[in-house]
Amino acid sequence: MHPKRVAPALRSVTAAARRTAGNRAVTPRVLDALTAIACLALMALDLPGLAAADNSLNGPTAALVLAAGAATLLVRRELPWLSLAVSLLFIGWLHELTLIQFALYSVGRYRGRRPAVLATAGYIAFCLALYNVPGWPLDHARTLSAFLGLVVPIGVLASAVGIAAYRQDLVRELDARRAESAVLQAVQQERNSVARDVHDFVGRELTLLTVRSEVLAVRARRTAHAKDFDELADTARRAHLVLNEIIVQRGERAATPGTDGLPALAEQSGRAGSPVRLDVGPGVHALSPLRQAAVYRVVQECLTNAAKHARGETVDVRISTDGPQLRIAVSNALPAGGPGRAPVSAGSGTAGMAERVRSLGGTLTATRTDRQYQVIATLPSS
Structure with missing residues (x-):
């Protein structure tokens, strides 16, 4: 030996x-x-x-x-x-x-x-x-x-x-496994949130359609079109009932805000120590409610990440429409300390906002360098 x-x-x-x-x-x-x-x-x-x-x-x-x-x-x-x-x-x-x-x-x-x-x-x-x-x-x-x-x-x-x-x-x-479970849970929660938003936005339009059809049916009571308006109102009511059966509400919750809620979100982030430069294009407010909700959700998660990991750094938020495409770009500088610091966003929140974008046919990428963290989401504008 x-x-x-x-x-x-x-x-x-x-x-x-x-x-x-x-x-x-x-x-x-x-x-x-x-x-x-x-x-x-x-x-x-x-x-x-x-x-x-x-x-x-x-x-x-x-x-x-x-x-x-x-x-x-x-x-x-x-x-x-x-x-x-x-x-x-x-x-x-x-x-x-x-x-x-x-x-x-x-x-x-x-x-x-x-x-x-x-x-x-x-x-x-x-x-x-x-x-x-x-x-x-x-x-x-x-x-x-x-x-x-x-x-x-x-x-x-x-x-x-x-x-x-x-x-x-x-x-x-x-x-x-815990991280995977958290991501899956976040994705499922975001899907439920999208479903509730669909229920809120589409249900509201179906309600308006039902009321409008009933009004027209009353006005056309003595004409040949009265029966058609009654059938249209019944169809809208049945569609609303089907929507309620497919998308079950889980507790009282308001719909996700749209682009009108971005200034308040930016102000809240500023009070938390992460000032925001918000640039919203002129065509963004004309987007559908679901797409506006996606914009709000992405910006909200990015500002949350910035508050956690880059407090004090200014966050640039740019939202624009270019023809058939909607683009959301959120970036912020990273604190000094090099690549040894924890990633700005690497968890279930990122998975949730990515699922929201994917549900509308878009893509989301998050990139990190030594000096900057950036999230870019693109999705169809209609």
């Missing part, structure tokens, strides 16, 4: 793995391949002494055997027990302790605490049995000290690091 080189092996490779994992371009399979290569490189340091001291393998044969053992790490996610079995074989045959560190780490990382504890206990029991076999290459006087000072710490450390990584994976997965 080679205590001076084996002891720091796990720490160095674990640090390298963390640095590699931090690169999002590296896939799990590439990481497994790099891990296998790192393990082989560490075991290769023992090649000169394998044939001479520990076993009858020559240099090339020993290299092939070590490469085959390191190759088991390529399937460490699906079959960590394979690496463990081969590493125990290496201990009994080659007296090589490098692979066992990677194997125990893999069991802890991809199978959890209980399998890792069982694997570590099995590894320690196996080594204890070997140390008591007559003719073991180590000096018998050093057997207990080597066992307590090298074998046990290696197994416990490797398993502990693997279990810690396993727990971190679970936490990250839980956080990702």
Whole structure:
């Protein structure tokens, strides 16, 4: 065995793995391949002494055997027990302790605490049995000290690091699922909000149509068109009833304000510490109520994000119509601090306003640089 080189092996490779994992371009399979290569490189340091001291393998044969053992790490996610079995074989045959560190780490990382504890206990029991076999290459006087000072710490450390990584994976997965759930909930809430706005705006027009048809029916009572106006009023009433059945109101809530509510929204943002430069094109106020609600929703969410993450910075809001297209552009400078700061908008609110725009056939993009955050939404103006 080679205590001076084996002891720091796990720490160095674990640090390298963390640095590699931090690169999002590296896939799990590439990481497994790099891990296998790192393990082989560490075991290769023992090649000169394998044939001479520990076993009858020559240099090339020993290299092939070590490469085959390191190759088991390529399937460490699906079959960590394979690496463990081969590493125990290496201990009994080659007296090589490098692979066992990677194997125990893999069991802890991809199978959890209980399998890792069982694997570590099995590894320690196996080594204890070997140390008591007559003719073991180590000096018998050093057997207990080597066992307590090298074998046990290696197994416990490797398993502990693997279990810690396993727990971190679970936490990250839980956080990702919570974030995904929050986004889905925000999207659903925005869809419900759009549906309620449809009910409010379309229902109001159907009510006006019903009243107007009834008035015309009364005026045309003695003409041939009276029956037609009555049928038109009945059709409008039935359409309103169908609309009520399809879109169920969930509590009392006023419809989303339109572009007339933007000045009050800008004033409120200014009082919160984020002054607003509002530029609304002349054709914006003539948009349909649903599109005006989308404009209000996008501007509202952007101003909320600015108040949270760029307080004190001026927010530029420009809304314009260019032929068949409506364009909403909201931008603000970012506080000094560089890219290490949290994104200005990266959550369920952004998903909600994007869903509002998509429901009207438009697109929304949010971009962030070191100095500025900008949201641009485009959708049909009619």
